[in-house]
Amino acid sequence: MKELNRKIIFLGGKGGVGKSTSAASLAWKLAEEDNKTLLVSTDPAHNLGDIFGQSIGGRIKKVTSSLSALEIDPEIETTNYINSVKDNIKGTVHSGMMEEVHRQLDTAKASPGADEAALFDKLISIILEERKKYDKIIFDTAPTGHTIRLLSLPELMGVWIEGLLQKRRKTNENYTRLLNDGEPVEDPIYNVLRERQERFSKAREILLDPNMTGFIFVLNPERLPIAETKKAIKLLDQYKLNVKTLIVNKMLPEEAEGAFFAERKKHEKQYVDLIEETFSDKHLIYIPLLPQDIASKQHLELFSKHLGNGVSV
DSSP states (O other): OGGGGSSEEEEEESTTSSHHHHHHHHHHHHHHTTOOEEEEEOOSSOOHHHHHTSOOOSSOEESSSSEEEEEOOHHHHHHHHHHHHHHHTTTTSOGGGHHHHHHHHHHHTTSTTHHHHHHHHHHHHHHHHGGGTOSEEEEEOOSHHHHHHHHHHHHHHHHHHHHHHHHHHHHHHHHHHHHSTTOOOOOHHHHHHHHHHHHHHHHHHHHHOTTTEEEEEEEOSSHHHHHHHHHHHHHHHHTTOOOOEEEEEEEOOTTOOSHHHHHHHHHHHHHHHHHHHHTTTSEEEEEEOOSSOSOSHHHHHHHHHHHHTOOOO
16 A cells, blocks of 8 residues: 555545544554554544543553554644634734633634634644654544545635735735835734744645655445545545545455345445446555454454555455
């Protein structure tokens, strides 16, 4: 699987297809091969703690000597994000207005999109800073729609901030010409926006670099996951984020016997044929339905072996 050569790997997919299991198994495999690996969950329904049988939480925690994990808490990150905005506007707002501004910002914490913005900010920090400390970073993302919004934000936010910068630039030029005798105006807000634009631009550059970043989607041989995956890949293609590999999880094993399983296998084959037709240009890895939940390191090893033996079709 070529994606294993990438430094940063995102795993996405519909809820319930085995995305967290796939991400954890992939991280386990890479760590076992002596890569210093960081596994990051951006899915609010965190499963990493259950998979590894230990509490993970919002701080980077060692799982093995080569594997660390982190579960990003949107609520904590939203609070941190709002607090950073408060720090950024110190000295730019009249002291008599600060209380009202802080009240508005605290209200904004509950607004739609606030957690996404905060999560995006944390993701940018991990991509730009933690990548220097690790050989591999695996992102276990939230269900498909959330993943697409998250990955498209560097482009959208870059355009939005460029618009804000142009407005600030024009305002500063007018202020300089009319009220400041031609002397340049000190504008902390402009500087903050400029810094954020540079961070978004760098993150976007990394996400778009196919030698640095890989994208994998997980699906089951069923109608809805196939349709959702097809739609997601098409949307990500618009942002030049190309998914090259699919993990087809929970395939009925060949040794399954009986009339019921024979009928299910026939039903499954129709969807496997559809997957191979729909995603003929993708690398497909088939993972059998295992007899137990992935709830131990031994189970992770078993799952990760299937990743390593993936068949390209």
